Amino acid sequence: MDDDSAEIELLEQNLNKTHQISQRMTSILTNFDTRLVKLEKSILPLYNSTQKLKQRAHNIDRALLKIDEVASSQDGIAVEEGLVLRGPQLGQLEAYIDILERLNAAIAFKSSDADSRDMARLIETGAKKLTQLYTKLVAEGSSGSPPVSGLAFMLTEFPPSLMSSLTPLVAFLRTLPLPSTHPSHPAASAILNTLKDAQRGYADMRGSWSRKALEMHSRRVVDRAETLDGVAAGKEFSIWIDNLLKVTETEYTLLTELAPLSSNTLIASTYDTLLTPLLTLFTDTLSSLTSLIKRSLHKYTFHALSAFSALTMSQSRWESVLARRGREGNELRDGLNAIRGVCLRSFPEFLADLKLAAAGKGGDLSVGLADITISTVQYLNRIPDVQDAVGSALSALGDGNWKMGDGKQVGKTSKSNPVEVNEKVLIQHFVFDVMNTLIGSLTTLSRTQRRPPFGSVFLINNVSHLVSHLVLRPTNPNTPSLLSRPTTDFLTSSWRTAKAGYFDASFSPLMQTLADDARDKTSGSGWKAAAKEKFTRFYDLLEEVGERHRIAKVLEEDPEERSAVGEEVVKLVLPSLQRFMQKQKEKEFSKSELLTLVVCNKLTLHQILKSVSHPVFLRESASFDNASRRYQVVS
Secondary structure (H helix, E strand, O other): OHHHHHHHHHHHHHHHHHHHHHHHHHHHHHHHHHHHHHHHHHHHHHHHHHHHHHHHHHHHHHHHHHHHHHHHHHHHHHHHHHHHHHHHOOOOHHHHHHHHHHHHHHHHHHOOHHHHHHHHHHHHHHHHHHHHHHHHHHHHOOOOOOOOOOEEOOOOOOOOEEEEEEEHHHHHHHOOOOOOOOOOOOHHHHHHHHHHHHHHHHHHHHHHHHHHHHHHHHHHHOOOOOOOOHHHHHHHHHHEEEEEHHHHHHHHHHHHHHHHOOOOOHHHHHHHHHHHHHHHHHHHHHHHHHHHHOOOOOOEEEEEEEEHHHHHHHHHHHHHHOOOOOOOOOOOHHHHHHHHHHHHEEEEEHHHHHHHHHOOOOOOOOOOOOHHHHHHHHHHHHHHHHHHHHHHHHHHOOOOOOOHHOOOOOOOOOOOOOOOOOOOHHHHHHHHHHHHHHHHHHHHHHOOOHHHHHHHHHHHHHHHHHHHHHHHHHOOOHHHHHOOOOHHHHHHHHHHHHHHHHHHHHHHHHHHHOOOOOOOHHOOHHHHHHHHHHHHHHHHHHHHOOOOOOOOOOOOOOOHHHHHHHHHHHHHHHHHHHHHHHHHHOOOHHHHHHHHHHHHHHHHHHHHHHHOOOHHHHHHHHHHHHHHHHHHHHH
């Protein structure tokens, strides 16, 4: 217990010592805090004074920096002025652009008018230097002669190497200050005028280049038109117009990429300037073709129709490419109206030429094909190739108005005359009138022959040619669709009439010679003399027919039809001759006289068949040879 008490007492002593120490520490800390408060009160005025001095020092430093900046700016303008005046150097376009961008930025934040005017002057100079580079690059891409690939047109693109140089240049030129975007910029108006001049120069250079690319092919179209078929010449003209539109489309796309001023109004104005040489070339080419056509309309009718077709097919594309891009004029529409007038003239003039052919000289004409027959067949076989143009022109002319010489004016479709005829029906009506006029003229010409048999051969040859080359074996497989039922019926009727006229003129005298007359009823030697006279007359006429057919070939170009006509000749002449021979056999002829008649019979028949090149000739030749041998034995 004593030990525990001793330990407790020791602990109490230690606790008292610790308390005393704590009291002293508390007293020391309280004294230190009092001193700190006194120190703070002493230092605070000094701190406040120091802060004011620091603010003043900061302001002084900023003023010094501003002074240094102004001084260095004056030195920088002098340095950059030399770089700007020297212009953009090869491979240093970006550095030059950076200088102008810094100058533009400086103008935006400078308050000094003198500095702004100096920088604006440098920016204007820099803009002029850049536009000179722009013009130089465009000139390089638009100089020299366009490449030629034989006779075909080759559309060339702008050189890619120059395009890569122009793209960043144009991109910066479009950012230069303009009155519309930077109204307060001192150089905006001058820069706008500079860019306008550069863009106008671009249009002139690209327009001249495009014209040179198409001019050679334009001359070729005009020169070849005199020698080419009308439809082929029209196709070449159509291809040339297509190439012209391709060039305009390409140039419009290039203009939108390379124009320094990209507003719609200025693009449209520049495009109009660029198109002027091309449209002048188009107008000159069309005028040359029109002059050629008007010089001889009957010869170049299908040149006019083909050109009309080419212009019509290109009209919608022309409007979308040219007229709808801010242009008011439409040269194609004007040219279309001019060539349409020529086409409208061609139809009545063609009919008038057919009528005028009937007033040719009389007398002995060739029994071959007339020029009007050949030209009409060629004319009608070409119509399907330009059917749209023919239908459109006839529709504009009015149904029946192509017969102006007859004084029949039907009138065009209008509010007072609302009946509208299908274009194909109009063509069929026109073809009918052509056939009617042509066969009328051929008939008139055949009647002007001094010897009617030759006139009949002329008519049958020409009508056969029409039927063969328009109905049976047309050169153009689409031609029969232009022949209406009345037209084919008229041709068939004309063919029958021509064939009947040929039979009547060539073979009726033969059959009339063998016809019964009053002398056949006489008795005694009178009927024998009459029979011999008929034979003699028949033989003389047949000799004349044979001689005529050796001169005037019948259906020479159509062996099949010639054979058919020969068959009809046999059916027409042979029965009359056989009836006559039968009558003579029943009378009192001697054997020698009868064989003489038989030989004459075979001879004349032989000549008839030979004259029309009929296959029966081969069969009758043997009979003729046998009769001749028997006649020689009796004699």
